[in-house]
Amino acid sequence: MPHDHHDHLSPSGHPYRPDNDEALSYWQTMEIAVRELLVENGITTLAEINEQIEAMDRRxxxxxxxxxxxxxxxxxxxxxxxxxxxxxxxxxxxxxxxxxxxxxxxxxxxxxxxxxxxxxxxxxxxxxxxxxxxxxxxxxxxxxxxxxxxxxxxxxxxxxxxxxxxxxxxxxxxxxxxxxxxxxxxxxxxxxxxxxxxxxxxxxxxxxxxx
Amino acid sequence: MSLPRVDPPPFPPPYPPGNPRFGSGDAVRVRPGIAPGHIRTPWYLRGKTGVVERVCGAFGKPEELAYGRDGGRVPLYRVRFTMQEVWGGKASRPDDTIDAEIFEHWLEAADAP
Known part of the structure; x- marks a missing residue:
């Protein structure tokens, strides 16, 4: 049985999803830069940002x-x-x-x-x-x-x-x-x-x- | 012109309304203007005539806020339009309605020249 027909499928039979490891977009880079500056300057903390994300997910x-x-x-x-x-x-x-x-x-x-x-x-x-x-x-x-x-x-x-x-x-x-x-x-x-x-x-x- | 029926809400705006020029039941037309920048007046309603459903309150002017400027607060209305007014002969049900929030500087009295 030829195997190459199935090379794009995972062992579970589902297609592989492409990894999201392409280069950052302009706005992704901007978001990281602004976030790091806010943290470095003591305006917010990573813990506060995480808490905000968790609060959003709880709703x-x-x-x-x-x-x-x-x-x-x-x-x-x-x-x-x-x-x-x-x-x-x-x-x-x-x-x-x-x-x-x-x-x-x-x-x-x-x-x-x-x-x-x-x-x-x-x-x-x-x-x-x-x-x-x-x-x-x-x-x-x-x-x-x-x-x-x-x-x-x-x-x-x-x-x-x-x-x-x-x-x-x-x-x-x-x-x-x-x-x-x-x-x-x-x-x-x-x-x-x-x-x-x-x-x-x-x-x-x-x-x-x-x- | 096809105007919808509006029952005025039996309560006041929960947010300070400023000094609104229009009130519930007034017929208004959305200015057919084109302006650059950040605008929250949808294209499909420009030039269309509807009826003020309620005054929401007065809020920051989006065209100014988007660029970090303080443009002051402008009365914001919910305006109701019939499908007949918005889509004309293409409306599948002419008497169904659309409510949208429109800032005062985008509105004029329906009988304005």
């Missing part, structure tokens, strides 16, 4: 889900969340830092979906890092033009009489969709409600499924 859509579940069970909290998202998330112990959060509510008339056509603005302080597709040119350009087609590709077919409201995060605000609480979840405790609130529900490309 996840589970944080946003807790905020949504609280809003579902506590109408007064929901009112505060819609009026000032950053202040309300702080009540639950989530730190907005400089993030200015606007929460938009799905109703029986409106379905909200969030995009950033200019770059990849995303409520990172509540949901963590955005998914790769959120940053693609396809999602960014198509969501403002044919949102219903994009949503159907995510498996979400909306009722004809719902208005789709796209939010383009063009400047200082960051957006979180407050989904509708699904029928059949009456009496559920907050923790169980939070489990059906996925990342995609809070971007607006999905709705919670209680099944």
């Amino acid at each position: 996840s859509p589970a944080d946003g889900a807790k905020v949504v579940a609280r809003a579902w069970v506590d109408p007064a909290f929901k009112a505060r969340l819609l009026a000032d998202g950053s202040a309300a998330m702080k009540e639950l112990g989530f730190e907005p830092d400089f993030m200015k959060l606007v929460v938009v509510e799905n109703t029986d008339e409106v379905h909200n979906v969030v995009v950033c056509t200019l770059c990849s603005c995303y409520p990172r302080n509540l949901l963590g890092l955005p998914p790769d597709w959120y940053k693609t040119r396809a999602y960014r350009s198509r969501t403002v033009k044919e949102p219903r087609t994009v949503l159907s590709e995510f498996g979400l077919e909306l009722a004809h009489d719902l208005r789709v409201q796209v939010h383009d995060s063009t400047a200082d605000m960051r957006y979180l969709v407050l989904p509708r609480r699904p029928d059949g979840t009456e009496g559920w405790p907050e923790e169980k409600l939070a489990q059906i609130v996925t990342r995609d529900c809070m971007i607006g490309v999905a709705v919670p499924n209680p099944a």
Whole structure:
């Protein structure tokens, strides 16, 4: 059996990925230089930088889900969340830092979906890092033009009489969709409600499924 | 011209709004201008007319901030546009809407000459 057909595959049968050991780009070199200067001049430390990276990695859509579940069970909290998202998330112990959060509510008339056509603005302080597709040119350009087609590709077919409201995060605000609480979840405790609130529900490309 | 319905939010802006020229419900047009540098007014909305949904507050001017200058704070609005207004006959659903944040210096009253 000729062996050379398989030379580009690992023993597990998957293709080898190229190593990322090419020369540094201009901006990678610049980042290293600035970081080293900040550390050498005592402005920050490597420990502080690592702590910041770890803090970023600790955030996840589970944080946003807790905020949504609280809003579902506590109408007064929901009112505060819609009026000032950053202040309300702080009540639950989530730190907005400089993030200015606007929460938009799905109703029986409106379905909200969030995009950033200019770059990849995303409520990172509540949901963590955005998914790769959120940053693609396809999602960014198509969501403002044919949102219903994009949503159907995510498996979400909306009722004809719902208005789709796209939010383009063009400047200082960051957006979180407050989904509708699904029928059949009456009496559920907050923790169980939070489990059906996925990342995609809070971007607006999905709705919670209680099944 | 196709303008969307806007229900004014039942709460004030959570951030100091400065002295905004427009308020919720006002019809505004995005200036069709071209400017160099860092701009946060998307191309596809330039020259389009919408309705102010809310005043967000006043924030740093991106064209100045990008170059390390202090351009002062400018009122920022969420402006709602219909798909009909933005995409014309190519809109698959004319009554669906797009909300975007636009700074005051990129807006003029819809009835301005």
